[in-house]
Amino acid sequence: MTTPCIIRGLGHCVPETRLTNADLERMVDTNDEWITSRTGIKERRIAAKGETTVSLSHQAALRALADAGMQAEELTHILVATFTADSYIPSAACMLADRLGIKGRTAMDISAACSGFLFALETARAFVSLHPQAKILVTATDVVSSRVDYSDRSICVLFGDGAGAAIVTGEAPGDHPGRARLLDVLLATDGSAHDLLTVKGGGSGAPYKPGETVRRDFFVEMNGREVYKYAVRAMTGICQTMMAKHGVAKEQVDVFIPHQANLRIIDAVGARLDMPAERIFTNVQKYGNTSAASVIIALSEAVESGFIKDTNLVLLSTFGGGFTYGSCLLRF
Numbered sequence: 001m002t003t004p005c006i007i008r009g010l011g012h013c014v015p016e017t018r019l020t021n022a023d024l025e026r027m028v029d030t031n032d033e034w035i036t037s038r039t040g041i042k043e044r045r046i047a048a049k050g051e052t053t054v055s056l057s058h059q060a061a062l063r064a065l066a067d068a069g070m071q072a073e074e075l076t077h078i079l080v081a082t083f084t085a086d087s088y089i090p091s092a093a094c095m096l097a098d099r100l101g102i103k104g105r106t107a108m109d110i111s112a113a114c115s116g117f118l119f120a121l122e123t124a125r126a127f128v129s130l131h132p133q134a135k136i137l138v139t140a141t142d143v144v145s146s147r148v149d150y151s152d153r154s155i156c157v158l159f160g161d162g163a164g165a166a167i168v169t170g171e172a173p174g175d176h177p178g179r180a181r182l183l184d185v186l187l188a189t190d191g192s193a194h195d196l197l198t199v200k201g202g203g204s205g206a207p208y209k210p211g212e213t214v215r216r217d218f219f220v221e222m223n224g225r226e227v228y229k230y231a232v233r234a235m236t237g238i239c240q241t242m243m244a245k246h247g248v249a250k251e252q253v254d255v256f257i258p259h260q261a262n263l264r265i266i267d268a269v270g271a272r273l274d275m276p277a278e279r280i281f282t283n284v285q286k287y288g289n290t291s292a293a294s295v296i297i298a299l300s301e302a303v304e305s306g307f308i309k310d311t312n313l314v315l316l317s318t319f320g321g322g323f324t325y326g327s328c329l330l331r332f
């Protein structure tokens, strides 16, 4: 049996720099009407020089620690979900632990593209089962702009940068309820679709030699139409499985937070699940698709803004390259 888990604190951080649709109109052959009607996105945040996955994770982590009323020294495990770590070696998690001034902990990165937060959350849940006293920092962060070709109009309008963090611990009887109780996480992958959404360049399957300039494969490449169709099917299906597993009717879900990839995907999933629009939280309009950070930033903002209230049942869903997808049920 899984040890009960609590999310004790939440935090997020986005860069100050805004990249608006008007800015993009000056960079590539696109326009606000096309971007808004296809994606709902109006602007995204882009990391400035020196802002990295580790620095954004650090800021989000400090906010989540403050929200939980905890000190960094209390942490036992540090997980960073990302596909844009500052380097291949060391991991972002090792560097984040160093920024937090702590040593000797388990620290590791998790790679599940835009589903990274839920894959890291489930890993935290497993650690809590093994070590009921564990106090785990889960951050999900991507500086997607470091892997976006800003001359490719089909990609550059979609993505932004950001970080989110959650503090996860076990739950003892009579414990302070924290922010939310983690009821369940479901994860799935389909590697047969691996070629539909990729960042290959620099990997061992597409290495670079000294002196070579980067090729197209260094950047995000995607078959948008196929990703769209699969994402809608996968997120709908895994949410239905979660709700059936726990006997949850759609009326009982107070807030639904799907991966903030684009508004059309969100609307399509919401319609298939028959969720009223007013219960669906979105912030894709102002941040674009922040990959692994998308759902945790949205969760943190939904709590901060009062969209999520005490006792609410909250359903999360993610989808990303791999393909990877997941759902999560939380009781606030």
Ligand code: ACO
Binding pocket: 029, 030, 031, 034, 035, 038, 039, 113, 114, 153, 154, 155, 157, 158, 197, 222, 223, 224, 225, 227, 228, 231, 261, 262, 264, 265, 289, 291, 319, 320, 321
């Ligand atoms: N501005 C103007 N025109 C554009 C742009 C742009 N930024 N990008 C593409 N176009 C053009 C294309 O070149 C094409 O022109 P053509 O007909 O002359 O060839 C036309 O618009 C239509 O292109 P489509 O790709 O068919 O447009 P579609 O309606 O499918 O919308 C989009 C594209 C928005 C990418 C859509 O497919 C989509 O939402 N896909 C899902 C993508 C996504 O969100 N992925 C991330 C999810 S997973 C994850 O987060 C990792």
